[in-house]
Amino acid sequence: MSAPEPRRVLIATLSLAAPNGTDIYTRDLALALLGRGWLPIVYTTQRGRFAEELRDATIPVVDDVARIGAAPDVIHGHHYIETLAAMSRFPSVPSVFVCHDAVTWHSVPPPLPRIRVHVAVVRNTRHRVAFEHAVPAESIRVLTTAVSLPRSPRRPPLPIPP
Numbered sequence: 001m002s003a004p005e006p007r008r009v010l011i012a013t014l015s016l017a018a019p020n021g022t023d024i025y026t027r028d029l030a031l032a033l034l035g036r037g038w039l040p041i042v043y044t045t046q047r048g049r050f051a052e053e054l055r056d057a058t059i060p061v062v063d064d065v066a067r068i069g070a071a072p073d074v075i076h077g078h079h080y081i082e083t084l085a086a087m088s089r090f091p092s093v094p095s096v097f098v099c100h101d102a103v104t105w106h107s108v109p110p111p112l113p114r115i116r117v118h119v120a121v122v123r124n125t126r127h128r129v130a131f132e133h134a135v136p137a138e139s140i141r142v143l144t145t146a147v148s149l150p151r152s153p154r155r156p157p158l159p160i161p162p
Contacts, residue, residue: 005039007037007073007074008038008041008070008072008073009039009075010043010076011026011029011040012075013042013082014046014079016042016046016047016049016051016061017047017048017050017051021100022079022100023050025098025100025145026050026078027054028146029076030042030057031057031059034058040059041062042054042060042061043061043065043068043082043085043086044061044082045081047063065085065086065089068089068090071090071092072090072093074094074095074096075087075090075093078097079107080105080108083110084110087110093114095114095116096115096117097110097117098118098119099120100121100125109129111134115139118135118140118141119143120142121144
């Protein structure tokens with residue numbers, strides 16, 4: 001008897017090239033999902049260091065959503081254009097959208113009913129989603145960005161006086 005296929009999540013994000021917040025979030029999310037038995041697939045329009053790190057961990061990374069041959073179970077979108085591309089490629093797949101930024105245009109949530117849950121990483125991104133983009137409050141969850149403790153070791157004690 002063979003093991004069941006893992007659930008597939010397509011993470012749609014702008015970049016995996018720089019050590020910025022969303023790139024780090026995407027890398028850590030994909031690695032955590034893989035560690036929990038899921039199959040993350042990352043669609044990004046800007047490959048880079050983190051894309052190679054994910055590929056080394058056996059996580060598929062593509063820059064052309066049309067190359068993904070099997071539908072995911074859920075789409076986890078981070079940026080407007082990439083989320084729309086993933087949702088267009090897989091029109092029957094439910095989606096979640098994460099707003100990471102309260103200012104930039106690419107963090108605007110797409111106005112689509114297939115996005116079942118909107119996630120804000122802090123209160124001001126929740127306000128952006130609710131008050132600037134008319135997303136109903138009951139579909140917004142605030143999930144603050146986590147920190148990977150193994151990647152963030154404690155610093156040495158401060159000297160006296162600091």
